[in-house]
Amino acid sequence: MRNPYDVLGVAKGASEAEIKKAYRKLAKDFHPDRNKNDVKAKDRFAEANSAYEILGDAEKRKQFDRGEIDAEGKPRATGFEGFGGFGGGRGGNFDFEHMARAQRGGGMGGGGMGEDIFSHIFGEAFRAGGAGPGGQRQPAKGEDVAAELSVTLEQVASEEKLRLALPTGREVDVMIPRGVIDGQTxxxxxxxxxxxxxxxxxxxxxxxxxxxxxxxxxxxxxLRTTVDVPLEDAVLGGTIRVPTLTGVVEMKIPAMTSSGRTFRLRGKGLPKKDGTPGDLFATTAIVLPEGEDAALADFARSRRAAKAA
Known part of the structure; x- marks a missing residue:
């Protein structure tokens, strides 16, 4: 697989938001539902998804940047320090280039020793150039299938486990992952x-x-929401009830709170990938009393007269 930064078209120093934006665009452009007869689009979709699995996870991204895992998220081969004698590698490092030359040219004893060592390290698949024992090709991998799961914000917030029927006819339990975004694959x-x-x-x-x-x-x-505030609470201050994904909470507002003012309720948003919750931003909308209110009308007229004077 290609370098995940190249797949998503972002720089190595790209922010989390830039990576997420690039992934969502590619996922939308190459989604199988929009390109049912385009094999290349299916491959690009899978490639973008694999790249986001690396770069969309802060820990995996660090591991990739440090060279600990490859573009598929698999650990890179290490631990060959004991082969320094083959090819004179410095510091006891294993000289793969020298071994490859030996394998091709029958060097290192003339009996295909290079091939034998590579086969010992990487398995019989190396000896047959990707084939199985006896030179036979390995069985083909099965086709990937596309599926969708529709979830509510409440289910995302609670990291609920849902039952999913796959196109193969198999049913599986799927745990909604932390930090999931709409359209993520x-x-x-x-x-x-x-x-x-x-x-x-x-x-x-x-x-x-x-x-x-x-x-x-x-x-x-x-998350963002709008909450109704009675006029008397907006003028005098008070406590209002604010709905959240996990139930209703109380929030105090100061006196003379104008409509459109936003308050932050920490930890009442959606879970992030690291397990910490986001916040809920509640914007006030002042509600006038229903029906006639003589006192309020007199107050408004007196305010209007004062401004005109």
Missing amino acids: IRLRGLGQSGGLRGEPGDALLTIRIRPHPRFTVEGAD
Whole structure:
């Protein structure tokens, strides 16, 4: 697989927001539902998803930047310090280039020793150039399948486990991951089409769709909502009730609070990848009394007269 930074088209120093934006654009452009007859689009979609699995996770991104894992998230081969004698590598490092030359040219004893060592390290697949024992090709991997899971904000907040029916007919339990965003695709390894008698199964590419909420809008891990404030509480100050994804909480507002003022309720948003919660931003909307209110009308007239004087 290509370098995940190249796949998403972002610089190595890109911010989390830039990486997320680039991934969402690629996922939208190459999603299988929009490109059902385009094999290349399917490959680009899978490639973008794999890249985001690395760069969208802060810890995996650090591991990749340090060279600890490759572009597929697999640990890089290490621990060959004991082979310094082959090729004169400095500091006891294993000289792969020298070994490759020996393997091609029958060097290191003339009996294919280079090939034998590579085969010992990497398995019989090396001896046959990607084939299995006896020179036979390995069984083909099964096809990947695409699936969607529609979830509510409440389910995201509680990290709920949901039952999902895959296109293969198999049902699995899926835990909603922390920090998931609408349109994000998660790779469920080994849950795709069967690879036959001996072949490795494909993967299931699960796209998460977060349903619109009647009260909350999403901004990353933060939420925004509007709360009604009675006129008397706006003028005199008081305590109002604010709905959240986990229940109603009380919030104090100061006297002379104008409509459109925003208050932060910490920890009442969605879970982030590191497990910490986002915040809820509540914007006030002042509600006037219903029906006639003589005292309020007299107050408004006196204020108007004072401004005109």
